[in-house]
Amino acid sequence: xxxxxxxxxxxxxxxxxxxxxxxxxxxxxxxxxxxxxxxxxxxxxxxxxxxxxxxxxxxxxxxxxxxxxxxxxxxxxxxxxxxxxxxxxxxxxxxxxxxxxxxxxxxxxxxxxxxxxxxxxxxxxxxxxxxxxxxxxxxxxxxxxxxxxxxxxxxxxxxxxxxxxxxxxxxxxxxxxxxxxxxxxxxxxxxxxxxxxxxxxxxxxxxxxxxxxxxxxxxxxxxxxxxxxxxxxxxxxxxxxxxxxxxxxxxxxxxxxxxxxxxxxxxxxxxxxxxxxxxxxxxxxxxxxxxxxxxxxxxxxxxxx
Amino acid sequence: xxxxxxxxxxxxxxxxxxxxxxxxxxxxxxxxxxxxxxxxxxxxxxxxxxxxxxxxxxxxxxxxxxxxxxxxxxxxxxxxxxxxxxxxxxxxxxxxxxxxxxxxxxxxxxxxxxxxxxxxxxxxxxxxxxxxxxxxxxxxxxxxxxxxxxxxxxxxxxxxxxxxxxxxxxxxxxxxxxxxxxxxxxxxxxxxxxxxxxxxxxxxxxxxxxxxxxxxxxxxxxxxxxxxxxxxxxxxxxxxxxxxxxxxxxxxxxxxxxxxxxxxxxxxxxxxxxxxxxxxxxxxxxxxxxxxxxxxxxxxxxxxxxxxxxxxxxxxxxxxxxxxxxxxxxxxxxxxxxxx
Numbered sequence: 131x132x133x134x135x136x137x138x139x140x141x142x143x144x145x146x147x148x149x150x151x152x153x154x155x156x157x158x159x160x161x162x163x164x165x166x167x168x169x170x171x172x173x174x175x176x177x178x179x180x181x182x183x184x185x186x187x188x189x190x191x192x193x194x195x196x197x198x199x200x201x202x203x204x205x206x207x208x209x210x211x212x213x214x215x216x217x218x219x220x221x222x223x224x225x226x227x228x229x230x231x232x233x234x235x236x237x238x239x240x241x242x243x244x245x246x247x248x249x250x251x252x253x254x255x256x257x258x259x260x261x262x263x264x265x266x267x268x269x270x271x272x273x274x275x276x277x278x279x280x281x282x283x284x285x286x287x288x289x290x291x292x293x294x295x296x297x298x299x300x301x302x303x304x305x306x307x308x309x310x311x312x313x314x315x316x317x318x319x320x321x322x323x324x325x326x327x328x329x330x331x332x333x334x335x336x337x338x339x340x341x342x343x344x345x346x347x348x349x350x351x352x353x354x355x356x357x358x359x360x361x362x363x364x365x366x367x368x369x370x371x372x373x374x375x376x377x378x379x380x381x382x383x384x385x386x387x388x389x390x391x392x393x394x395x396x397x398x399x400x401x402x403x404x405x406x407x408x409x410x411x412x413x414x415x416x417x418x419x420x421x422x423x424x425x426x427x428x429x430x431x432x433x434x435x
Numbered sequence: 436x437x438x439x440x441x442x443x444x445x446x447x448x449x450x451x452x453x454x455x456x457x458x459x460x461x462x463x464x465x466x467x468x469x470x471x472x473x474x475x476x477x478x479x480x481x482x483x484x485x486x487x488x489x490x491x492x493x494x495x496x497x498x499x500x501x502x503x504x505x506x507x508x509x510x511x512x513x514x515x516x517x518x519x520x521x522x523x524x525x526x527x528x529x530x531x532x533x534x535x536x537x538x539x540x541x542x543x544x545x546x547x548x549x550x551x552x553x554x555x556x557x558x559x560x561x562x563x564x565x566x567x568x569x570x571x572x573x574x575x576x577x578x579x580x581x582x583x584x585x586x587x588x589x590x591x592x593x594x595x596x597x598x599x600x601x602x603x604x605x606x607x608x609x610x611x612x613x614x615x616x617x618x619x620x621x622x623x624x625x626x627x628x629x630x631x632x633x634x635x636x637x638x639x640x641x642x643x644x645x646x647x648x649x650x651x652x653x654x655x656x657x658x659x660x661x662x663x664x665x666x667x668x669x670x671x672x673x674x675x676x677x678x679x680x681x682x683x684x685x686x687x688x689x690x691x692x693x694x695x696x697x698x699x700x701x702x703x704x705x706x707x708x709x710x711x712x713x714x715x716x717x718x719x720x721x722x723x724x725x726x727x728x729x730x731x732x733x734x735x736x737x738x739x740x741x742x743x744x745x746x747x748x749x750x751x752x753x754x755x756x757x758x759x760x761x762x763x764x765x766x767x768x769x770x771x772x773x774x775x
Contacts, residue, residue: 259464263468267751268706268707268710270710271709271710271747274710274728275744278728278740279740282476282480282732282735282737283479368592369592369594369714372594372717373713373714373717374729374733388595392598392718395602395606396606396613398606400602403598407598410592410595411587411595415586415587418589419586
């Protein structure tokens with residue numbers, strides 16, 4: 131049976147088709163991701179190209195309102211950029227940082243969890259103490275402190291240049307313990323099962339046992355956490371950018387767009403804040419709803435903390 | 436079987452003592468790690484000489500001052516000195532305020548604490564009734580809205596809620612103030628409180644609602660889930676069978692047993708709420724610790740930053756240790772799990 135056939139007859143797909151919320155969330159999420167990733171093609175303007183921006187176009191309301199301009203369907207931001215294009219580019223930045231952060235934190239967390247759970251003893255004690263320590267401090271505090279320190283260390287200009295990789299590292303470093311704990315818990319459950327015993331008996335060394343036998347069996351909880359963690363990472367990025375510790379306004383993410391719009395809300399330019407904000411909420415919401423559905427279907431033993 | 440003399444200390448007490456000792460040693464280690472991080476930052480980036488004398492001093496004079504301050508000593512000696520001073524409450528001087536950093540932080544602390552108090556009050560008085568109601572009548576339209584709302588609420592960042600509230604109540608309706616603490620009164624010589632003036636209360640409303648909005652979804656869902664679980668238990672069925680008054684069963688018998696997990700989570704969430712005060716304070720320019728921290732970042736006030744890091748570290752470690760020890764006393768299962 132091919133992989134596709136197996137997938138078509140799987141319980142996962144069956145329950146997916148029966149859940150309208152999951153289907154709608156999935157469609158919306160895919161649409162948003164497609165638009166975000168094809169930003170240079172889809173967006174009406176290239177907002178990274180300073181030549182297309184005219185400061186005289188600043189703060190134009192959406193086209194259906196009085197004073198709106200046909201060229202800018204959702205209006206313009208404070209720098210005269212087409213808000214729709216800026217949002218599409220911003221969504222791309224937010225999405226890339228979110229995914230990057232999850233990949234990095236999963237790598238760290240899975241490695242720590244695997245070694246901790248498999249070897250036990252001192253390694254386990256040491257690694258889990260580190261995890262405990264970080265777990266005791268809210269991830270957002272860790273992220274805010276880390277980005278503040280990086281910002282001071284690199285200086286504002288350099289920090290803004292390196293913002294994307296730095297934010298990925300900052301968010302990953304502040305979120306990895308959840309992976310470590312979950313993977314460790316599943317490894318503890320797996321490592322005494324017969325198939326691991328058998329692998330040991332035929333004389334396999336630790337590395338293939340860990341990575342080819344145990345690791346695949348810890349993937350269900352990792353998958354469930356990963357969806358939620360993408361949402362968390364996007365939210366964290368938005369929070370950091372809103373505090374001025376994230377993406378610069380020249381290459382805005384959704385968070386930095388909201389920050390820039392907030393300064394102008396008192397003059398009544400609500401659209402600069404509202405549209406990016408709504409996009410952020412929708413994006414995070416569909417990911418969370420998919421995560422909820424996935425958790426209900428796969429029903430892994432998750433570490434609650 | 437003869438009568439054995441009772442031991443002076445029971446094994447249970449020894450176990451307890453070992454647990455507490457282990458927990459305290461652990462928290463001291465954590466503090467050392469945090470202070471090491473803080474000191475490294477200061478060592479790498481801060482310049483105490485600049486903090487003291489400014490920019491207009493010749494390099495030779497700087498070198499003399501550096502020597503006198505012990506800045507040319509090895510790293511570990513300086514770190515040791517840093518820890519010793521921190522233990523005495525000396526966290527260095529703030530470059531911007533020209534005052535001891537701890538004093539600056541303590542001046543700003545009341546604003547943050549009052550915000551957290553108001554938020555907690557809102558949280559308790561909103562989430563408990565909604566949680567109970569939606570557990571008792573899970574199929575009513577109000578419960579459905581509450582649950583759907585709390586699902587969406589998780590996805591709305593706190594700063595967005597805050598901006599929406601400001602736009603609605605300050606910009607459009609012009610009912611409530613949008614920034615600052617308003618009129619404050621100093622009590623006990625150091626505590627600036629907004630609780631004693633009407634203006635202070637008005638300024639607390641929007642930040643309080645914003646901050647509680649981030650916690651409400653979780654609490655409503657949790658109280659609902661706990662309550663629904665308790666309502667299925669045998670002793671509640673027995674209470675129904677006895678023909679007790681409905682309200683008495685709900686609010687006395689059932690609700691009492693949902694309280695313990697709720698309080699537990701509340702303790703944990705206080706720390707997270709503290710993290711979100713930084714965001715809320717930024718939006719409302721609330722003169723608390725979070726706002727001070729961001730200002731310190733923008734002014735490159737390294738010593739204040741490090742002092743804040745250590746300060747927050749101490750608070751978190753203290754709260755966590757106390758909570759863990761209390762759990763250990765109340766619930767022996769924790770002790771066993773922790774000892775393995």
